[in-house]
Amino acid sequence: MPGRLGHRCDRAAVAAPVHDRRPPAFATAGSQTRSRSIGPVKQRTRPSRRPGLTLGRVFGVPLRADASMLLLTAVVTVLYAALARRQLDLGHLGGYLVGLGFVVSLLGSVLLHELGHALTARRYGIGVRGITLELLGGYTEMDRDAPSPKVDLLVSLAGPAVSAVLGAGAVAATLALPAGTLAHQLAFQLAVSNVVVAVFNSLPGLPLDGGRALRAAVWAVTRDRHRGTEVAGWIGRAVAVATVVLVVVLTLRRALAPLALPLMLLVAVTLWRGAGQSIRMARIGRRLPLVDLARLARPLLPVPTGTPLAEAQRRRADGGTPDAALAVVDSAGRPVALVDPARVAAVPPERRPWLAVDEVARGLDRVPALPVGADGERVLETVRTHPGAQYVVTAGEDVVGVLHIADLAQLLEPKRKTNT
CATH class of the missing domain: 3.10.580.10 (CBS-domain)
Structure with a gap:
């Protein structure tokens, strides 16, 4: 089932190539924000390198595609083609064409989700460097963090709000269309996908959108952004563990397609690492005043x-x-x-x-x-x-x-x- 891993704050990382005698990478505390989403089954690089193929601009925001999108396209096409053949009695070619069409619709949903973050950020004076679509969905790269808890909250929840609206529209279309038709099947899958995205991304743990919303709330109450980041980061680790448990349960019940299992585990690993990076970022941020x-x-x-x-x-x-x-x-x-x-x-x-x-x-x-x-x-x-x-x-x-x-x-x- 497609989905997305939400708005993530990743300050720049000081990366050390192996051939250089430098320390391991360490996160900085104030250079960029990313809103990240997951693609097929359910999710740097330095921003200055602008990875991926440039596709153009949407509302003035640069749009790029990572090479890993090819893997996303292949996996989702194969998974959905098998479903379409069973549900609609299609041949192999017809199933793959329907699967490819679903991928295009799914990536459009991901793009709209990220545009929700990007346009809201721009509305509050935060520059947007671009949106990148990739294996695990995509991310929006911003040139700085939100200046206040209120703005942080609004930017964070803009993406899930767009997904919720898309999901509601797809649910309405599913109810209105005749059952057993191609249009009904596509509407149903898009409805489930966007509803899952909206709900999953709203979970209160970094690097999810809900984690940024939680951070904004703790920040507003304590007036300490770093404390909010640490709290949301530890909860994010709990969400990662819960995701692994869910994957195990679905696997034991044979409710998870074999091709979906690696991507589900990758989602859990990404959540854990993103949460850990957020905790690390908060600790570094507290020491920034010591730089003399x-x-x-x-x-x-x-x-x-x-x-x-x-x-x-x-x-x-x-x-x-x-x-x-x-x-x-x-x-x-x-x-x-x-x-x-x-x-x-x-x-x-x-x-x-x-x-x-x-x-x-x-x-x-x-x-x-x-x-x-x-x-x-x-x-x-x-x-x-x-x-x-x-x-x-x-x-x-x-x-x-x-x-x-x-x-x-x-x-x-x-x-x-x-x-x-």
Whole structure:
């Protein structure tokens, strides 16, 4: 049975590719919001990469399709084709055509659900970066979180409200159409799908739409958004466990099609992970005021261009600043490049006396910069849009230090293990 996993708030994640010596990904607390939905049986990436195929715009909102939609289309077409052949006495080709038509109708319902979120968000001044349709339905990407509990509540419930209206319309059509006809069968399936979507997404646990509504309520009462996120996140984990129990019961009763089982389990896993990410996000958000680049940035140790790497490392050790960042300076003493620790680590110790620092450095024009007075929100937004292992910290035109992503991760998640 098709369905959707509702409005989810996912602040940007600081992702660390395997080949980089960076800490594990950690969620930020204030950069983007996603409204997510599930597709066939019942549900990053960084937003800046705009994954998927661009289909165009709907009411000015960019619409994209993820490659995983092909799997959704195939699974739902096969499942519904078998049902259509039994109910309507159709041949194989006719069944598959009906199944494909149902997929198109279902994705239209998903799109309308997401437009409910997107247009409501835009109504309250929240920018919408786009809607993406994918394997588990789709998601709406917004450029920031709701500014108040009221707006958060309205944006969150807009999607389920659209699904409820669609479901009511499909129920009316089902009652009006003659039983045993193709139109009646399609109307019935769309009615069930949209009603299930509206009800399921309204459950009070993140990352579902109802979880965001619960967060808004707790936020309004306690005036603490992070507490609301944690409460809704833990309830979201309970919903994930309940979903697994439901899958087991349906399987034992043979009420679940074999092809539907993996997708149902994927829904439960997605709920659990989304809830956990929400809890983690709330904890990080509480530590954002601790971000102070003047204290967090590592000092610079200037070394002239052409200096052997081993000599530069010796100077740093002798200077009593083992954590200092090595900056390559020109003949006028101006920093022109920053030594990359990951590239240094790849150089065997016996080669370092013969290798100039310039060979393992990146030009400053290729290293993202942060003003020393930037607050935690701005720092994390920069990390999200310009992922890297190092960031130069500036005061006016002067470079005053270097922020290592591992240091930021340690500050925001002190109990989480990181690779330095």
